[in-house]
Amino acid sequence: MALLEVREVSKDFGGLRANDRISFQVGADEVVGLIGPNGAGKTTLFNCVAGYYPVSGGQVFFDGQDITPLKDFQVCRLGLARTFQIFQASGDLSVAENVMVGAFVRTGSRRKARAKAEEWLEFLGIADAGGLMLSELPVARQKRVALATALASDPKLLLLDEVAAGLNAAEVDGLVKLLTRIHREKGLALLLTEHVMEMVMALSHRVVVLESGRKIAEGEPAQVVKDPEVIRAYLGDHLVSGENGHA
Amino acid sequence: MEAIRNAFDFSDFPRLDMTVAGAALVFLLAFPALPHSSFAMATMIQFLMFSLYGMGWNTIGGYAGQVDLGKAQYVGIGAYTTAVMMVRWDVPFWVSMPVGMALAVGWSFIIGYPLFKLKGHYFAIATIATSLVLKDLFEVWDFVGGAKGLELPLRGNFPDFLYLQFREDYYYFYILLAMFLAGLLFINGFRHSRLGYQLRAIKDNEDVARSLGINVHWCKIKAYAVATAYVAMVGSFHACYNFNIEPEDTMSLDLSVLIAMMAMLGGAGSLWGPIIGASILVPMRSYLGSWLGGQAGLAGLDLVIYGAIIMLIAAVQPRGVWGMVEAVRGRRRGV
Ligand SMILES: Nc1ncnc2c1ncn2[C@@H]1O[C@H](COP(=O)(O)OP(=O)(O)OP(=O)(O)O)[C@@H](O)[C@H]1O
Ligand SMILES: [Mg+2]
Numbered sequence: 001m002a003l004l005e006v007r008e009v010s011k012d013f014g015g016l017r018a019n020d021r022i023s024f025q026v027g028a029d030e031v032v033g034l035i036g037p038n039g040a041g042k043t044t045l046f047n048c049v050a051g052y053y054p055v056s057g058g059q060v061f062f063d064g065q066d067i068t069p070l071k072d073f074q075v076c077r078l079g080l081a082r083t084f085q086i087f088q089a090s091g092d093l094s095v096a097e098n099v100m101v102g103a104f105v106r107t108g109s110r111r112k113a114r115a116k117a118e119e120w121l122e123f124l125g126i127a128d129a130g131g132l133m134l135s136e137l138p139v140a141r142q143k144r145v146a147l148a149t150a151l152a153s154d155p156k157l158l159l160l161d162e163v164a165a166g167l168n169a170a171e172v173d174g175l176v177k178l179l180t181r182i183h184r185e186k187g188l189a190l191l192l193t194e195h196v197m198e199m200v201m202a203l204s205h206r207v208v209v210l211e212s213g214r215k216i217a218e219g220e221p222a223q224v225v226k227d228p229e230v231i232r233a234y235l236g237d238h239l240v241s242g243e244n245g246h247a
Numbered sequence: 248m249e250a251i252r253n254a255f256d257f258s259d260f261p262r263l264d265m266t267v268a269g270a271a272l273v274f275l276l277a278f279p280a281l282p283h284s285s286f287a288m289a290t291m292i293q294f295l296m297f298s299l300y301g302m303g304w305n306t307i308g309g310y311a312g313q314v315d316l317g318k319a320q321y322v323g324i325g326a327y328t329t330a331v332m333m334v335r336w337d338v339p340f341w342v343s344m345p346v347g348m349a350l351a352v353g354w355s356f357i358i359g360y361p362l363f364k365l366k367g368h369y370f371a372i373a374t375i376a377t378s379l380v381l382k383d384l385f386e387v388w389d390f391v392g393g394a395k396g397l398e399l400p401l402r403g404n405f406p407d408f409l410y411l412q413f414r415e416d417y418y419y420f421y422i423l424l425a426m427f428l429a430g431l432l433f434i435n436g437f438r439h440s441r442l443g444y445q446l447r448a449i450k451d452n453e454d455v456a457r458s459l460g461i462n463v464h465w466c467k468i469k470a471y472a473v474a475t476a477y478v479a480m481v482g483s484f485h486a487c488y489n490f491n492i493e494p495e496d497t498m499s500l501d502l503s504v505l506i507a508m509m510a511m512l513g514g515a516g517s518l519w520g521p522i523i524g525a526s527i528l529v530p531m532r533s534y535l536g537s538w539l540g541g542q543a544g545l546a547g548l549d550l551v552i553y554g555a556i557i558m559l560i561a562a563v564q565p566r567g568v569w570g571m572v573e574a575v576r577g578r579r580r581g582v
Pocket of ligand 1: 013016018036037038039040041042043044045085
């Protein structure tokens with residue numbers, strides 16, 4: 001059985017259907033990309049999977065368990081971590097303390113939490129920033145702190161919501177290498193949304209495409225980008241002359 | 248055990264801080280032996296009491312960032328438990344104090360559960376309301392003496408360590424000082440605990456905190472219970488020290504506001520903040536109060552001054568005096 005199974009999940013905001021019966025799976029050793037134009041419903045789907053929103057319909061299974069009724073903090077304890085698209089860094093905790101909060105999911109000991117935090121800061125190449133406040137770091141490093149914090153909670157699956165947004169090409173490159181290492185060396189499954197296509201293409205084994213709340217395509221990255229329906233969704237009808245594509 | 252090591256771990260403070268703290272401790276230990284007026288002694292006792300109130304308030308109001316303006320209700324529960332048990336059943340302080348703390352904490356769970364569904368200003372207002380309702384109830388409840396309150400029976404054999412009845416104030420002072428030190432160590436351990444870190448994460452961003460496995464609602468309730476235990480403990484002491492309690496002096500809004508203000512002035516969310524705040528405000532309140540009380544027509548001016556202080560904190564340095572110290576040092580060190 002897949003590590004994560006999203007089954008017919010729907011989410012309504014009043015009259016707006018942000019997710020419409022979406023189904024897909026993520027295997028225990030997979031990296032899956034979730035793409036789609038702005039407002040397609042990617043963040044909403046993340047929020048449904050992570051227990052941040054209650055779903056309007058459908059079910060979510062994680063690690064063989066129905067997590068649909070669970071709250072976000074319970075889902076995290078089962079090993080499903082996430083980062084936020086909009087990362088607010090207000091300032092009461094230092095960088096290392098932030099990461100320790102992640103580690104406290106698995107231990108009550110400050111000593112162990114600190115050791116775990118230092119390990120992840122080291123792994124992510126921001127060990128020198130441990131004593132600083134988040135607001136003192138450039139965006140690229142802030143994102144790494146968010147990543148370290150989620151990772152310190154020892155997840156089996158990590159949901160990444162646009163971790164590459166706002167980064168320059170070199171930084172994106174570094175991040176791709178880093179995520180590859182996290183996947184290979186730490187054995188984590190990843191589910192990521194991204195507008196930075198190079199990143200999705202480089203990392204994902206499989207891509208799921210959303211448009212207006214519906215899943216319109218799924219497959220290997222190289223195939224999905226050639227899919228006429230996907231091209232239409234991204235570029236608009238007028239650019240796909242004559243073709244009446246099907247997924 | 249790690250919890251005990253944490254309680255004695257002050258390593259995140261620079262040497263200077265610990266030197267100042269050590270000097271202050273020596274001064275406190277020696278104070279009764281130094282020449283002093285009984286008014287100064289009474290002020291010192293108030294200082295210790297308000298430091299403890301503030302330390303308690305700081306767990307929920309400072310570390311967790313939930314501005315609680317209803318702590319007086321738990322002072323009242325502590326004070327009344329001790330008074331009622333002593334008046335009616337002859338129960339010693341050392342028994343009634345933990346009972347009072349337990350009752351207060353129990354009440355705090357009942358109050359806290361709905362209260363922490365509220366956010367920000369709504370939460371602050373609701374804490375005031377619950378506290379005032381309890382005070383009103385006590386004012387009409389004959390069992391606890393109604394608005395007149397309760398007078399503790401004098402037992403006559405001074406010094407009485409079981410019932411905390413002393414002729415000389417230094418007995419009260421040292422007992423309170425012991426509570427103060429124990430309370431300080433406990434808070435030091437608390438801020439190093441998992442809950443301590445989680446509360447600060449909650450203060451930073453509740454959504455992120457929940458995504459990190461933190462049950463935000465329950466953590467707030469737990470912090471509120473810790474705050475309540477401190478406040479109720481001092482309330483019990485207050486009953487013995489004053490020999491006489493009323494709803495007005497144990498459960499008034501003034502007291503709730505003072506408790507919050509001491510911690511905020513000194514520095515909410517920092518270990519030393521409540522102590523610094525109490526060391527400034529308590530003497531000011533004592534001396535100003537007694538001076539203003541003598542000037543006809545000026546009574547009540549102290550409230551205006553407190554209001555001004557609150558506005559000053561909000562405008563200049565939300566992290567209080569301790570925040571200024573950190574700003575001067577250029578970096579936040581300890582919390
Ligand atoms: N809390 C909410 N209340 C009401 N509508 C919402 C809410 N969150 C999202 N929406 C709407 O749901 C739709 C999907 O939004 P969502 O944020 O999931 O898109 P997205 O794919 O993450 O977009 P982007 O790429 O811009 O991040 C949008 O039309 C959005 O306006
Ligand atoms: Mg989004």
